[in-house]
Amino acid sequence: MLQRVVRSTVIDAPIDRVWAVLRDFNSHDRWHDVVAESRIEGGERSDQVGCVRSFTLNDGSRIREQLLTLSDSEHRSTYCIVDATVPLQRYVATLTLKPVTDGDGTFWHWESTFATPPGRERELAQMVGRDVYEAGFANLRRYLERGADLRDARSGGGAMPTSLPLPSRRALVRRYGGPEVLESDEGEAAAPGAGEVRIRQRAIGVNYFDVYLRKGWIPALLPLPGVLGMEAAGSVVDVGPGVSGLLPGDRVAYVGAQPGAYCSVRTVPATCVVRVPAEIDDDVAAATLLKGITADFVLRDLGRVGAGTRILVHAAAGGVGLLVCSWARRLGATVIGTVSSEEKARVARGYGCDHPIVTRDHRFAEVVQRQFDGVDVVVDGIGEAARDENLAALARRGHWISLGQASGALQAISSDELVAKSITFSRPAVFDFVATHASLAERARRVWDALADGTLRAPPIERHALGAAGEAHARLESRRTVGALVLVA
Amino acid sequence: MIRVYVSSVIDASADTVWSRIRDFNGMPQWHPGIADSRIENGEASDRVGCIRHFHTRDGGRIRERLLALSDYDYQCVYEILESPMGVENYVATLKLTPVTDGARCFAEWSAEFDCDEGRERSLVETIGDGVFQGGFDALKRHFARR
Numbered sequence: 001m002l003q004r005v006v007r008s009t010v011i012d013a014p015i016d017r018v019w020a021v022l023r024d025f026n027s028h029d030r031w032h033d034v035v036a037e038s039r040i041e042g043g044e045r046s047d048q049v050g051c052v053r054s055f056t057l058n059d060g061s062r063i064r065e066q067l068l069t070l071s072d073s074e075h076r077s078t079y080c081i082v083d084a085t086v087p088l089q090r091y092v093a094t095l096t097l098k099p100v101t102d103g104d105g106t107f108w109h110w111e112s113t114f115a116t117p118p119g120r121e122r123e124l125a126q127m128v129g130r131d132v133y134e135a136g137f138a139n140l141r142r143y144l145e146r147g148a149d150l151r152d153a154r155s156g157g158g159a160m161p162t163s164l165p166l167p168s169r170r171a172l173v174r175r176y177g178g179p180e181v182l183e184s185d186e187g188e189a190a191a192p193g194a195g196e197v198r199i200r201q202r203a204i205g206v207n208y209f210d211v212y213l214r215k216g217w218i219p220a221l222l223p224l225p226g227v228l229g230m231e232a233a234g235s236v237v238d239v240g241p242g243v244s245g246l247l248p249g250d251r252v253a254y255v256g257a258q259p260g261a262y263c264s265v266r267t268v269p270a271t272c273v274v275r276v277p278a279e280i281d282d283d284v285a286a287a288t289l290l291k292g293i294t295a296d297f298v299l300r301d302l303g304r305v306g307a308g309t310r311i312l313v314h315a316a317a318g319g320v321g322l323l324v325c326s327w328a329r330r331l332g333a334t335v336i337g338t339v340s341s342e343e344k345a346r347v348a349r350g351y352g353c354d355h356p357i358v359t360r361d362h363r364f365a366e367v368v369q370r371q372f373d374g375v376d377v378v379v380d381g382i383g384e385a386a387r388d389e390n391l392a393a394l395a396r397r398g399h400w401i402s403l404g405q406a407s408g409a410l411q412a413i414s415s416d417e418l419v420a421k422s423i424t425f426s427r428p429a430v431f432d433f434v435a436t437h438a439s440l441a442e443r444a445r446r447v448w449d450a451l452a453d454g455t456l457r458a459p460p461i462e463r464h465a466l467g468a469a470g471e472a473h474a475r476l477e478s479r480r481t482v483g484a485l486v487l488v489a
Numbered sequence: 490m491i492r493v494y495v496s497s498v499i500d501a502s503a504d505t506v507w508s509r510i511r512d513f514n515g516m517p518q519w520h521p522g523i524a525d526s527r528i529e530n531g532e533a534s535d536r537v538g539c540i541r542h543f544h545t546r547d548g549g550r551i552r553e554r555l556l557a558l559s560d561y562d563y564q565c566v567y568e569i570l571e572s573p574m575g576v577e578n579y580v581a582t583l584k585l586t587p588v589t590d591g592a593r594c595f596a597e598w599s600a601e602f603d604c605d606e607g608r609e610r611s612l613v614e615t616i617g618d619g620v621f622q623g624g625f626d627a628l629k630r631h632f633a634r635r
Contacts, residue, residue: 009590010498098595102497102622107595109586137590 002090003125006111007133013144015099015106019075021140021149022095025067026053031143032136034058043200043235045249050278052082061085068092081114088124089115108137165190166198166237169489170263171469174225176216179473182228182262184466189265192240198267199252201234203286205261206464206472206485207319208381208404213259214473217409222259228469229261233276233285234489243270251276253285255293255440257431262469264489271437274444279452287319287461287484290430292447293440294403295323295456297433299331302401302426303377307332310375312368312393314382316353317344319484320403322459324379325353330455336375338364340479347482351457362407365392374398384408391417399424459483490578493613494599495621501632503587503594507563509628510583513541513555519631520624522546540570549573556580563594569602576602576612596625 011018021027026046029038038055040046046053047070054064063084070077075097081088093112100107110133116124143149165188172185192198207230213222222228233253239246246252254273260266276285299305311328315321316337328335329352337353339345345356355371357364362385368375374395380386383405390400400423402410418425434440450456460483464472475481499506509519514534516523526543528534529552534541540554549572557566563585569576579602586595598621604612 006587007589008587008595010588010593010595098496098597100498100595101495102625105498107496107498107586107588109595134590 001121002113002115003121004111004113005125005129005133006109007129007137008107008109009137010100011106011108011137011141011144012104013106014104015075015097017144017149018106018108018140019072019097021143022097023047023070023072023075023077025051025070025077025079028053028136029055031148032132032139034131034135034139048249086124086127087117087120088128110136166265168263168265169466170227171466171487172225172227173214173222176214176219176224179214179470179477181214182470182473187227187263189263189267192238192243192267194241195243195270196240196267197243197246197252197270197273198237198239198265199232199234199254199273200237200265201232201261201263201489203233203282204229204263204466204487204489205231205233205286205290206469206476206487207231207290208406208476210259210262211473211477212405227260227262229259229263229487231255231286231290232261232266232489233282233289237265239270246270246273246275251278251282253289253444255290255430255434262466262487264466272434272440274441277448277452280448283461283463283486283488284451284458285448286486288323288447288451288456288458289444291320291323291459291484292451292456293434293443294320294430295327296443296446297428297430298324298379298401298403299327301433302428303379303399305331305333305377309333309377310372310395311335311377311379312364312375313337313353313379314386315339315406316348316356317351317482318381319459320381321353321379322348322351322483323456326351326457327450327455328352329354334372336368336372338362344482347460351459362386362389365389368393377401379403381405382407383410387411387413391421391423394421394423397422397424399426401426401428403428461486463488490601490603491609491613492599492601493617493621494597495617495625496595496597497622497625497629498588499594499596499625499628499632500592501594502592503563503585506594506596506628506632507560507585509631510585511535511558511560511565513539513558513565513567516541516543519627520620521627522620522623574612574615575608576604578603596628598624 024046026040029035036056036058038053041052044051049070052066056062064082065079066082068078078094081091091114096109098107168187168189170185170187171182210228236248236250252273253276254268256272305328311333313321313324317339325335335353336355337348338357340360345358348356376398378390378400380402381404385407462485466487466489472485514526514528517526524544524546529540529542532539542552551572552570553567555567566582569579581600584597
């Protein structure tokens with residue numbers, strides 16, 4: 001049996017003034033005596049629906065509550081207890097204000113339903129009704145009478161430093177080379193200009209592409225000193241003129257055409273930013289946005305993978321490899337993969353790679369031809385070292401999709417090598433597949449929908465601190481990692 | 490669509506105030522602007538769907554249909570079928586909510602309707618200040634006297 005507690009009062013102050021205090025989900029430690037300390041988790045805004053306030057009461061109880069709805073037009077907020085040391089179960093509360101139009105007062109209605117352990121119904125209903133709601137009425141009345149809300153608004157409001165650069169920790173490359181060239185450094189994120197968004201980053205995706213840039217293979221894209229990184233996830237700090245649809249506090253991720261993501265605060269064009277659904281964590285977003293989009297265009301646009309397609313995925317236990325395997329399997333493909341160890345074979349198998357081939361020297365063509373009569377698609381991040389094996393493993397009219405060159409730059413391929421089996425060769429760059437914001441948003445949504453409904457399984461994630469970016473690179477190049485690497489800012 | 494909203498705090502419990510206003514045929518007993526009232530076709534005045542036929546003190550003839558009645562929510566909803574006011578799609582709600590700290594209740598009276606452009610302001614005044622606030626003022630006077 002659910003308990004229902006209802007309390008209401010009339011406050012002798014205009015509704016806008018009362019609402020200005022109560023709409024702030026984190027204001028209660030300022031006006032309610034029973035609340036000792038409160039903070040919003042994850043650095044979110046206190047009027048962000050979905051945010052969680054974590055607070056302690058004077059008696060030492062700890063409570064976490066989540067804001068479920070907030071309506072400025074109806075002056076109403078709904079919230080629930082997520083967990084608490086007090087035994088209130090399934091607690092959902094609604095706070096509503098209404099104007100008293102004859103006069104200048106405010107009607108305040110506060111109600112909740114909850115379950116309790118047997119025998120404690122009355123005690124807990126009284127605690128909620130008297131100690132929280134009725135005491136809250138008296139406390140807020142006093143808070144307003146003293147004018148404390150006006151003082152707090154002056155000191156706490158408008159704290160957004162919209163026109164100032166913000167300090168940003170970053171991993172800097174001053175010279176091209178091995179993982180050791182990544183240095184910790186302090187930089188700045190400029191205030192967002194027109195069409196730009198400034199993001200406080202919490203998770204940064206590490207891609208093998210970053211290694212190529214670090215080695216100096218594409219100096220035009222990374223002039224020195226430079227910052228690596230093509231993708232990250234976090235929250236919007238502020239937005240520049242002309243940006244619509246994004247507000248401070250929104251959880252977002254981006255894939256940039258320019259490197260620079262290995263930092264704690266970054267300003268990027270709004271056109272490369274997408275929102276992150278609540279069910280996708282920051283590190284999952286950072287680990288799957290670019291890699292998932294890669295899997296999406298490889299399977300849909302280039303490979304046209306469907307039921308019965310034979311697909312060979314190199315580095316099948318890597319970040320991109322696991323995403324391609326699990327998605328291809330769901331599309332009905334026969335998934336063959338190469339991995340460098342039995343351990344990785346086991347992981348890849350768990351992600352839908354039916355036929356992992358363990359090979360440390362990139363020898364696989366003979367097995368592929370013998371068992372499957374060749375493959376229709378090769379997804380290749382190895383490059384030169386697997387060149388002849390790839391050509392040999394492909395079936396007639398097969399498609400070699402070259403995503404990367406971890407073993408070294410691919411030498412020129414002659415058309416004679418292709419015509420021998422009517423082979424197609426693709427060398428895609430992800431940024432051409434997300435060139436418009438609409439195409440980026442569509443692909444990101446497909447990835448996140450697939451993750452949310454289980455079609456796609458997020459890879460295991462190995463986390464490294466931003467200050468240890470060099471270690472993350474060393475791990476990635478060691479070929480000992482499984483899944484995706486993420487830097488935590 | 491125009492919306493009029495008037496609210497007040499009345500110094501009596503919601504039960505007490507509700508017993509004075511719940512009768513859909515009882516406006517003349519508590520609202521100073523209403524001269525007389527009857528329910529058409531001899532129906533009960535708390536039957537949802539019944540029509541009250543009344544005259545205002547300035548002679549206007551109005552027919553209104555009861556759309557909803559809830560003793561649980563202290564709420565009634567009604568629509569205007571005929572009136573001299575020149576409103577269309579007029580639906581009004583009268584509602585009480587208990588104020589738990591003291592023998593008081595929060596009273597709300599609101600209406601939504603369409604009308605000719607240019608008449609909005611005068612209608613909002615007539616309905617909001619005249620009918621709704623006039624009714625609340627009478628209730629406040631009545632319960633203050635006791």
